[in-house]
Amino acid sequence: MAVWRTIGVIGGMGPAATAAFMAHLVAGVTATQDNDHPRVLIDSNPHVPDRNAAALTGAASPGPALAAMAAALAGQGAHILAMPCNAAHGWADAITAAPFVSMIDAALAEALAHGPRSIGVLAVGATLALDLYGRACPVPVLAGDLAVVQPCVDAIKAGDRSAATRAGLADEAARLVAAGADVIIAACTEVPLLLRQDDVTVPLIDSTAALARATLAAARLPDKASS
Amino acid sequence: MAVWRTIGVIGGMGPAATAAFMAHLVAGVTATQDNDHPRVLIDSNPHVPDRNAAALTGAASPGPALAAMAAALAGQGAHILAMPCNAAHGWADAITAAPFVSMIDAALAEALAHGPRSIGVLAVGATLALDLYGRACPVPVLAGDLAVVQPCVDAIKAGDRSAATRAGLADEAARLVAAGADVIIAACTEVPLLLRQDDVTVPLIDSTAALARATLAAARLPDKASS
Numbered sequence: 001m002a003v004w005r006t007i008g009v010i011g012g013m014g015p016a017a018t019a020a021f022m023a024h025l026v027a028g029v030t031a032t033q034d035n036d037h038p039r040v041l042i043d044s045n046p047h048v049p050d051r052n053a054a055a056l057t058g059a060a061s062p063g064p065a066l067a068a069m070a071a072a073l074a075g076q077g078a079h080i081l082a083m084p085c086n087a088a089h090g091w092a093d094a095i096t097a098a099p100f101v102s103m104i105d106a107a108l109a110e111a112l113a114h115g116p117r118s119i120g121v122l123a124v125g126a127t128l129a130l131d132l133y134g135r136a137c138p139v140p141v142l143a144g145d146l147a148v149v150q151p152c153v154d155a156i157k158a159g160d161r162s163a164a165t166r167a168g169l170a171d172e173a174a175r176l177v178a179a180g181a182d183v184i185i186a187a188c189t190e191v192p193l194l195l196r197q198d199d200v201t202v203p204l205i206d207s208t209a210a211l212a213r214a215t216l217a218a219a220r221l222p223d224k225a226s227s
Numbered sequence: 228m229a230v231w232r233t234i235g236v237i238g239g240m241g242p243a244a245t246a247a248f249m250a251h252l253v254a255g256v257t258a259t260q261d262n263d264h265p266r267v268l269i270d271s272n273p274h275v276p277d278r279n280a281a282a283l284t285g286a287a288s289p290g291p292a293l294a295a296m297a298a299a300l301a302g303q304g305a306h307i308l309a310m311p312c313n314a315a316h317g318w319a320d321a322i323t324a325a326p327f328v329s330m331i332d333a334a335l336a337e338a339l340a341h342g343p344r345s346i347g348v349l350a351v352g353a354t355l356a357l358d359l360y361g362r363a364c365p366v367p368v369l370a371g372d373l374a375v376v377q378p379c380v381d382a383i384k385a386g387d388r389s390a391a392t393r394a395g396l397a398d399e400a401a402r403l404v405a406a407g408a409d410v411i412i413a414a415c416t417e418v419p420l421l422l423r424q425d426d427v428t429v430p431l432i433d434s435t436a437a438l439a440r441a442t443l444a445a446a447r448l449p450d451k452a453s454s
Contacts, residue, residue, distance in 0.1 A: 015256075027243075034239065037241070037271075037273040043266075046262050047261075076270075159257070
């Protein structure tokens with residue numbers, strides 16, 4: 001039986017993305033019984049100060065709320081922490097209570113494994129304004145047009161799962177591919193709730209799924225020799 | 228904006244059912260932005276002592292673990308608690324740290340709203356052995372054959388999503404309908420991960436979805452007059 005560290009999830013940004021992240025954590029484990037899975041502690045807190053407003057207009061920082069959530073999760077027994085929200089990674093430095101698995105690093109690692117010459121990123125305010133992907137990436141990053149992506153993300157947060165919104169994201173991905181991107185990262189957790197690999201002609205990296213894979217890898221303890 | 232009590236989830240029995248419960252909590256809210264959702268604290272703990280072994284063979288009780296999880300969630304700020312596992316409700320009396328929304332009551336209320344003469348229940352060990360549905364129900368309850376349902380549930384916990392397992396559950400539901408049940412309750416949280424309304428000729432109550440609806444109803448605070 002695999003033995004796991006307990007995973008703490010700083011979530012709720014948005015709640016549907018956190019639910020998707022939890023589903024990825026479950027699906028990513030080869031289990032024959034409940035007990036084969038890791039324990040997962042989730043704080044799905046949709047009341048964290050808005051990340052995009054903080055980056056773009058100087059509104060209240062989400063940092064203190066994220067630090068408090070991290071400390072509470074560690075206090076409950078979380079050994080490693082993950083946060084399924086790209087934009088919130090602009091304040092990842094506030095998360096010091098336990099080792100932190102970065103979603104940006106996880107998604108970039110999967111993108112770079114394809115050997116791209118440049119990477120297209122579908123993201124919103126804080127992720128772009130703070131250049132979270134570009135500053136960590138050795139190849140050029142092409143950003144999707146915020147005027148296209150932000151309304152799609154807002155609609156998805158409001159429950160929109162329409163073909164029109166999906167097509168809007170697909171068209172923006174196609175524009176980035178035409179501009180030279182040979183991998184696309186769905187770099188806002190709302191994007192992969194609607195955009196699928198079938199919609200994109202190059203590899204599409206789901207940042208939520210990539211974070212789940214990296215989190216499980218970090219949480220798995222080495223197998224002990226069985227007697 | 229709706230104002231919510233914080234929801235605490237005693238989960239992990241199994242983890243996929245808890246992920247499904249969280250998805251139902253998100254989908255059940257009419258939201259235009261993250262902040263419209265309730266805060267949800269989840270302890271997905273797959274290491275709770277086995278409920279069915281406790282009921283059937285006198286193995287270690289899950290009660291102390293459930294009580295501890297409930298107390299920790301309440302300590303973190305949960306105002307109401309829910310537990311997306313039918314069998315674990317055999318030890319619901321151990322959960323005293325905050326008001327508790329019963330899955331059994333939620334599923335039965337939805338079933339009884341159809342005015343059934345009798346109700347069929349697809350459930351496993353502890354739920355049947357402790358008669359969790361029958362003892363709370365004013366109409367006769369017909370139990371599915373444990374020799375059929377338990378292997379299906381075990382397979383689903385091990386990741387099986389096959390047509391054969393789905394058909395096994397559908398056949399057992401049909402047998403209960405033939406015996407007089409005019410509503411079927413998917414009374415183990417693994418069952419509705421595979422069995423759908425289309426598979427059953429009478430109303431199928433998804434106990435996980437019913438609990439999510441009842442939990443959101445209990446968590447919603449009355450609207451304040453807006454100025």
